[in-house]
Amino acid sequence: MRFSFRQLEYFVAAGESGSVTRAAAGSHSTQPTVSAAIAKLERTLGVQLFVRHHAQGLSLTPEGRRFLAEAKTLLRHASEVERFATTLSDEVAGTLDLACLVTLAPLVTPSLVREFRAEHPRVQVELVESHQQGLLERLRGGLSSVALTYDLQLPADIDFEPLADLPPHALVAADHRLALRKRVSLAELAPEPHILLDLPTSREYFLSLFTEAGLEPNVTTRSEHPETIRTLVANGFGYAIVNARPRTDTALDGGRVVTLPLREQLRPMRLGLASLRGIRETRTLTAFKEHCHRSITPAGVPGMLSPEE
Amino acid sequence: MRFSFRQLEYFVAAGESGSVTRAAAGSHSTQPTVSAAIAKLERTLGVQLFVRHHAQGLSLTPEGRRFLAEAKTLLRHASEVERFATTLSDEVAGTLDLACLVTLAPLVTPSLVREFRAEHPRVQVELVESHQQGLLERLRGGLSSVALTYDLQLPADIDFEPLADLPPHALVAADHRLALRKRVSLAELAPEPHILLDLPTSREYFLSLFTEAGLEPNVTTRSEHPETIRTLVANGFGYAIVNARPRTDTALDGGRVVTLPLREQLRPMRLGLASLRGIRETRTLTAFKEHCHRSITPAGVPGMLSPEE
């Protein structure tokens, strides 16, 4: 660009006031500065912008008058962009790019996002669902600002704020022989046919629960989709281990399932907010995180059964 | 403005290439310069624009991506303004603000402007008519770029390019007792009733013709309008002195007039282009001046009778 914002500002001020001195006063500058800036602007553009009247100010040339109009709209445009930029960081407004672990999304996000938008009407939420690896890629690629997920396989460059612990439960068919038990132990389940939620990071978690207890599950069926797991369980294919427990005992095909606490004190899944470490967060993101802390508590997660239920 | 064009340019280059180094290469700059500029931009805007990947470039944050779009349109706008500015001075295009002495305008400007516009279709001509004092005010106030007028009462700050000399003629009715003469002298005319074109500067010129010859005109009627003068002459109110001679011997009311050369060698009116001294002229103005020199010659002025006719 052959000119600067400062030069345009001084030029507009002088053009509108018809005086370098007044322009300087109104621009928090001095007369020599404005005079030099305008002279330089004329030189670089090769356009005579003013007619100088000795000891009585200046008037715009025809070209100066036309350029003035253009300069004003450009400056207005620039301050709109400036305003936009500050809004990006300083106001709870604009778009929040939220990512969520696929298995959690249908349970948690609807009410969470609805309440957040009710509280902050100027914010649009852009929700993307993905598996854990995809979430990390999105965070690192700047495609999402924050991810709602479990603290599984999180590298050091990812910051994680825990929101709630979800202990594992056994999921069995309503007509399963263990369905009426108050609770059940891993040892009892181990020989039974196991239906594994076979997703990149959850897989290792479920298996580790058994191996850490010196057991080995009898994996007979696998699926990547929680709803398929529930339907398989309801249809007697075996049992499953789940942490997120929907507020319904009906599978998608109408079959019934039951969730049972596990007797052992097992390491829970930790639900929380993952974001890239070391990036300055926007006020919109801060507001969203605060909202999550209020809405998703250790005592309960919207869309899921609470621990004591 | 909290940011500069340079910063935006570097930011856009880096955002589109995903690399500070490539951005620097494409911007005729160096990597530390671009790095520092972006860092400063982020600091002043309070917005994190990039996620830095060690040893493998950077990606835009969600905010960075949105700001990038705004920055690009702003830069495009700025270069349009820059282009506009250079067009103002470097191309025969845009608007030419032309002023013309009222008495000359109907005779000279129609064909002059028509031919000029045919030669330069990208130019609009904005024509304003005024008396001599008004022309000077328009030039000094930057309202017009050039004035087509006589070299009467021109102060030192006005530049004048002569185009053609218009010697004074006597204007008499077709049935006037002198109408059939080949030429007449001022002395013969002096006693006759004189109809004076009573305009600020022409007035002094006409009277000076007589006083410089030791004569005094017998002014019986005055008017500010050349067409009124011609009608008065045609109706026998007296004679008039004129320099601009229309290509017709009919006055507006249908009466006939005759123009006669004057026997004396009298100082002619000098038709030319007046402009403000010391202002850099645009290429459009240069083209117009050249066109005038070609079109308005000592041998003839469009719309007027030529000297030898």
Next chain:
DNA sequence: TCACTTGGATCGATTTCGACGATCCATTAG
């Protein structure tokens, strides 16, 4: 595993540019 490569961040030196006070100069008012 270790050296190499990649690519952004940082440092220090240089230079450029903007800002300012003082002054000059031409015009206008009284």
Next chain:
DNA sequence: CTAATGGATCGTCGAAATCGATCCAAGTGA
């Protein structure tokens, strides 16, 4: 003729941009 007005110019100062050199972290390949 003097004072006031108001832009142009000059010299100085300081902030900021620029650059080469260097640092450092992460990925790559032997």
